[in-house]
Amino acid sequence: MTQLLAAVHKEWLLQSRAVAPLVAVLVFGATALLLFSFAVGPDYELLRGNAPGFLWLALLLSSTLTLAESFQAEMEHRALEGQLLLPASATAVYYAKALANWAQLALLGIALVPLMVALYDANLPRPLALFGIIALGTAGLSAPGTLYAAMTHQARSRQTLLPLLLFPLVVPVLIASVKATSLLMLGDPMGQVWSWTLLLFAFDAIHWSLCGLLFGRVVED
Amino acid sequence: MADPFRPPPVPGPRLGFALMGLGALLLCIGSYLGLFVAPSESYMGDVYRIMYVHVPTAWNTMLAFTFAFGAALAFLIKGEFKWDARLEAAVEVGVMMAGLLCLQGSIWAKPTWGVWWDWDPRLTTTAVMFFAFVGILALRRFVEDPVKRATWSAVATIVAYADVPIVYFSVRWWNSLHQMQSSPETVSRAFLIPLRTNAFAVLFLMAGLITVRTRIAALRLRQEMAPPLPEPASGLAAEGAR
Numbered sequence: 001m002t003q004l005l006a007a008v009h010k011e012w013l014l015q016s017r018a019v020a021p022l023v024a025v026l027v028f029g030a031t032a033l034l035l036f037s038f039a040v041g042p043d044y045e046l047l048r049g050n051a052p053g054f055l056w057l058a059l060l061l062s063s064t065l066t067l068a069e070s071f072q073a074e075m076e077h078r079a080l081e082g083q084l085l086l087p088a089s090a091t092a093v094y095y096a097k098a099l100a101n102w103a104q105l106a107l108l109g110i111a112l113v114p115l116m117v118a119l120y121d122a123n124l125p126r127p128l129a130l131f132g133i134i135a136l137g138t139a140g141l142s143a144p145g146t147l148y149a150a151m152t153h154q155a156r157s158r159q160t161l162l163p164l165l166l167f168p169l170v171v172p173v174l175i176a177s178v179k180a181t182s183l184l185m186l187g188d189p190m191g192q193v194w195s196w197t198l199l200l201f202a203f204d205a206i207h208w209s210l211c212g213l214l215f216g217r218v219v220e221d
Numbered sequence: 222m223a224d225p226f227r228p229p230p231v232p233g234p235r236l237g238f239a240l241m242g243l244g245a246l247l248l249c250i251g252s253y254l255g256l257f258v259a260p261s262e263s264y265m266g267d268v269y270r271i272m273y274v275h276v277p278t279a280w281n282t283m284l285a286f287t288f289a290f291g292a293a294l295a296f297l298i299k300g301e302f303k304w305d306a307r308l309e310a311a312v313e314v315g316v317m318m319a320g321l322l323c324l325q326g327s328i329w330a331k332p333t334w335g336v337w338w339d340w341d342p343r344l345t346t347t348a349v350m351f352f353a354f355v356g357i358l359a360l361r362r363f364v365e366d367p368v369k370r371a372t373w374s375a376v377a378t379i380v381a382y383a384d385v386p387i388v389y390f391s392v393r394w395w396n397s398l399h400q401m402q403s404s405p406e407t408v409s410r411a412f413l414i415p416l417r418t419n420a421f422a423v424l425f426l427m428a429g430l431i432t433v434r435t436r437i438a439a440l441r442l443r444q445e446m447a448p449p450l451p452e453p454a455s456g457l458a459a460e461g462a463r
Contacts, residue, residue, distance in 0.1 A: 144380060151373045155363045164359050165377060168352035171345075172387045203387055210383060214376045217297060 007096030240429030
């Protein structure tokens, strides 16, 4: 636990000293939202209906930037190797990194919501519930994303490899998050939102435990 | 204790080719029975006959990926490179079969459903499974170090395989066009014999392909892990330069 707290503190220091990449990812997400509206055209009915899908696609695309850069500092001067020699537990390193990625993606998601409302004239009757879905969905992106980022960062063509590995894997997150967001924004007469939330919980529970278990094998020399 | 990270043994080529030969023979018999002996289906007519290759391909694709998952676990536990060679072979053959499965499904879907593709749970799951394992093949191409490549692809295989049931349940809540699984009780005996013959045919073909591909992967690993050749003697180098 002490190791985890120390690793989380290290992540906090890293993130707080590098604000520019966070802003760049936010601008990328906002641009993606803008571009999606060009693909559909100025039909507000259509834009409102597609808003949940566009929000999650923008988040998914932005997540590859956040995740791909997340191990940059660790790989410089073999810092990750140094941490593991201290010895810091690989599990603590993984969970701290995954928590940092999760926090970044969740904040990005929350920051994109007002833009989505403005651009697509979307309704937002239950903002807190939507933030909950964003938290669960981004947790599902960050757990396997952090594991794959650790692998691909050491390989050639990491910018290509990460989405190639991650996107098929997070299909359930995308489906459940888009459905839950649609139900929250467009109405849920059958009370289905809970079943999609449950699916997100299940995905998160499985991947946060499985990836934490396997991370040690990925970074071992 | 022997070093687990030593080059893998290279299996002989005979078993693989024998299995493929047996599979090809059974496929000829099963396809003959399916195309010329089995009666037409009352709703779909002759279109249904693609079932005799489509269903066996579907069953054996799952088997190939399950074998890859087992090989990934075995590599992580034992650290023996023979399991990495088997994993590479099973993932590659599984991807090829999943691609064939999508193609056969599309050919069947067009005359029966009116579209080449439908966002149905089983089709979506198969497509996701295909792309997830293609990613693992790509990962293997981009990592030179054999130990890292084997470990990372084993980890990625376990995560991808664990994801397949979740994908299935997530897409299952959509409306489905694909029929439910059949059982011997719901399938006429005239249909069952060619189906079973082809199921074993595809199984033997797949096992043969995996065996031959394992041999290729093992040979490549041995080459990669072989110690470097000694430096040429200075006299010889000078001779070569002249």
